[in-house]
Amino acid sequence: MGLLRRLLQLIVTVVAVTFFSALLLQLLPGDPVEVLAPFSSEEQRDVIREDLGLDDPFVVRYAGWLGGFVTGDMGNYYTVSSKRPVSDRVADALPISLQLMIYSQLISLAFAIPVGVYAAARKGRIFDKFSNATAFAMLAIPNFALALLLQYFLGVKWQLFPTSGYTKITEDPSMHFQQMVLPCVTLAVGQFAVYMRLLRSDMIATLQQDFILLAKSKGMSSRRILFRHALRPSSLTLLTVAGLSVGTLIGGALIVEVLFQIPGMGLMLAEAIATRQMVAFQSLIAIVAILYVLVNFGVDLLYSALDPRIRHDRTR
Numbered sequence: 001m002g003l004l005r006r007l008l009q010l011i012v013t014v015v016a017v018t019f020f021s022a023l024l025l026q027l028l029p030g031d032p033v034e035v036l037a038p039f040s041s042e043e044q045r046d047v048i049r050e051d052l053g054l055d056d057p058f059v060v061r062y063a064g065w066l067g068g069f070v071t072g073d074m075g076n077y078y079t080v081s082s083k084r085p086v087s088d089r090v091a092d093a094l095p096i097s098l099q100l101m102i103y104s105q106l107i108s109l110a111f112a113i114p115v116g117v118y119a120a121a122r123k124g125r126i127f128d129k130f131s132n133a134t135a136f137a138m139l140a141i142p143n144f145a146l147a148l149l150l151q152y153f154l155g156v157k158w159q160l161f162p163t164s165g166y167t168k169i170t171e172d173p174s175m176h177f178q179q180m181v182l183p184c185v186t187l188a189v190g191q192f193a194v195y196m197r198l199l200r201s202d203m204i205a206t207l208q209q210d211f212i213l214l215a216k217s218k219g220m221s222s223r224r225i226l227f228r229h230a231l232r233p234s235s236l237t238l239l240t241v242a243g244l245s246v247g248t249l250i251g252g253a254l255i256v257e258v259l260f261q262i263p264g265m266g267l268m269l270a271e272a273i274a275t276r277q278m279v280a281f282q283s284l285i286a287i288v289a290i291l292y293v294l295v296n297f298g299v300d301l302l303y304s305a306l307d308p309r310i311r312h313d314r315t316r
Contacts, residue, residue, distance in 0.1 A: 006300075017289045018282045019062060025278055026058055029033045029190060034278035036078045048078065054278060065282050075279030077272075086280045090287060096166060097257070097264035101249045103180055103240065104187035111193045112238075116199030117226050123204055130201075135193035143252045145257045147186045154182060164261040184262045187252050191245055202234035207273055243299030246292050 032054065033045045040048070053061045068075065073175035119128045155163035162179045169176040206212065207230055215225050254266035261267070265284060270280040 007296050013293055014286050014289045018286050021277060021285045022282050025281055034172055034274045065279055069283060069286055074283035077240055077280045082219050086283045093263060093265045093268045097253055100183060100253055103184040107184055107188040108191035108195055112195035116196040117203055119200045120203030135197050138189045138193040143186055144255050147256055148180045150186060166262045183256045187249060198241055199238050202237050203230055206230045206234045239299055241295060243296045245297045250288055
């Protein structure tokens with residue numbers, strides 16, 4: 001029953017997001033063919049217009065795209081001199097964006113978990129106040145501003161990391177990770193602040209529970225109590241937000257990939273919007289929506305592993 005509900009949610013989400021996104025793109029002024037092929041002949045423009053179905057009503061075009069997407073046809077991505085299947089470009093861009101988001105999540109969680117735990121254990125002390133103030137400062141910095149600051153200081157002025165570009169990990173692992181440091185840190189900073197404050201709040205509440213007092217009375221070490229007994233039940237909200245933050249990461253990746261010239265889904269989406277590629281845009285938005293729903297479905301499955309009470313409720 002839960003799988004069927006998730007499947008229905010996936011279908012509704014994809015249809016709703018792609019329909020209204022395509023409708024907004026449709027409202028932009030101008031002829032898309034003029035943007036896609038400004039130097040083409042009238043005959044070539046007619047071919048492009050027919051391929052995109054621009055002479056058909058919007059609902060007919062959308063239904064045609066939806067039918068093609070369901071069967072695996074994502075349409076074509078046009079450049080000035082050629083066209084290429086959207087699926088080919090997605091196959092190149094999607095792994096890059098996934099790498100960027102996974103690296104960013106790992107960095108933010110790697111720092112947020114220990115800082116949040118120790119801030120909760122030292123509630124009201126200097127470390128707790130300093131970490132909270134730092135988190136507020138991180139939340140106040142927009143992604144694009146942080147990216148520009150990191151590019152200038154760490155890339156241009158001190159020349160510690162490359163300021164743009166992307167190298168596959170299979171080609172040059174060292175250069176790959178050097179190029180990913182700045183964009184990943186840009187995305188991770190805001191997530192770290194959110195995760196740390198959420199975990200701190202839940203940990204403070206958990207540390208007041210009876211089973212924690214019982215563990216202390218047994219003489220267990222503070223480290224074991226914090227990371228073995230208190231962290232696990234305090235991680236549910238963190239896990240939920242980490243799953244929901246996929247949408248935030250995708251939005252942030254669009255800006256970051258443009259600024260750092262990383263050829264991922266964000267840069268591809270920006271190009272599709274700028275060049276009015278409606279079919280490609282709808283396909284990209286659909287993939288993002290599917291990814292978002294699947295990640296949150298995975299988060300639900302992890303709930304049972306973290307909290308046995310949820311598993312018992314589902315089996316009743």
